[in-house]
Amino acid sequence: MSDFPYSSVGASETPGETLRDLAGEAVWDDLVRQSYERWHPPGVLLLQQGEPGTLVLAVLRGVAKVVRTSRSGAPTLLAFRGPGELLGEVAVRGGGVRLASVETLTRCKVAVMMAPEFTRFVDAHELSPVLERYALARLRESTQARGGGDVLHRLAVTLVKFADISRARELAVTHDELAQHLRVSRNTITRLLRELESCQVWARRKRIVIDDLPALRRVANSDGG
Numbered sequence: 001m002s003d004f005p006y007s008s009v010g011a012s013e014t015p016g017e018t019l020r021d022l023a024g025e026a027v028w029d030d031l032v033r034q035s036y037e038r039w040h041p042p043g044v045l046l047l048q049q050g051e052p053g054t055l056v057l058a059v060l061r062g063v064a065k066v067v068r069t070s071r072s073g074a075p076t077l078l079a080f081r082g083p084g085e086l087l088g089e090v091a092v093r094g095g096g097v098r099l100a101s102v103e104t105l106t107r108c109k110v111a112v113m114m115a116p117e118f119t120r121f122v123d124a125h126e127l128s129p130v131l132e133r134y135a136l137a138r139l140r141e142s143t144q145a146r147g148g149g150d151v152l153h154r155l156a157v158t159l160v161k162f163a164d165i166s167r168a169r170e171l172a173v174t175h176d177e178l179a180q181h182l183r184v185s186r187n188t189i190t191r192l193l194r195e196l197e198s199c200q201v202w203a204r205r206k207r208i209v210i211d212d213l214p215a216l217r218r219v220a221n222s223d224g225g
């Protein structure tokens with residue numbers, strides 16, 4: 001995916017709900033300062049479903065996908081995560097294993113903090129209520145993506161969100177991943193992407209190109225029912 005700057009013309013209607021938004025820049029900066037930074041190429045597994053929670057990752061650049069695989073082996077793409085998001089805090093705070101796997105979709109820069117340091121950080125900054133709001137925001141997002149309603153609208157919302165977090169006009173996402181995310185068939189995604197060509201959205205091999213983000217945003221901001 002190209003990583004050239006892409007202005008998100010027409011600000012997103014959704015209030016910022018990344019951890020950086022909810023905790024504030026000062027706390028986020030402190031978290032990053034106390035972590036160590038790493039770059040990863042696309043396609044790298046950052047967190048593995050079922051493993052214990054030994055660390056958390058703050059996303060600084062790029063886009064990663066969160067995928068949960070069922071017992072039968074069927075994957076579901078739960079979310080795309082970009083700068084300002086925290087990953088891996090569920091197992092660290094809950095004491096269980098990772099709920100899902102996280103894999104880079106583009107080149108990603110993350111800040112790594114080990115579990116004991118993160119627990120101390122949360123206590124020192126009294127972040128528990130913030131993390132609770134963060135979890136609720138995520139629940140809302142997942143429910144809106146998969147909870148039924150007009151699929152064209154949900155697809156537009158997903159593509160706009162991806163474009164905003166990656167700040168790119170070429171999105172490294174496949175039809176299968178979009179189908180998993182929105183809980184519809186691959187054929188439905190193919191058909192709807194064709195409809196979105198009126199907004200200059202072009203389906204290419206393993207990527208989607210958005211040539212008129214404001215037009216797509218208008219579809220995303222319309223009442224999807």
Ligand SMILES: Nc1ncnc2c1ncn2[C@@H]1O[C@@H]2COP(=O)(O)O[C@H]2[C@H]1O
Nearest residue numbers: 066078079087088089090091098099100
């Ligand atoms: N539905 C979801 N939406 C966004 N992120 C999620 C979702 N489920 C899990 N995650 C993140 O993916 C991480 C996987 O490891 P953890 O379960 O430790 O913590 C998880 C969260 O940070």
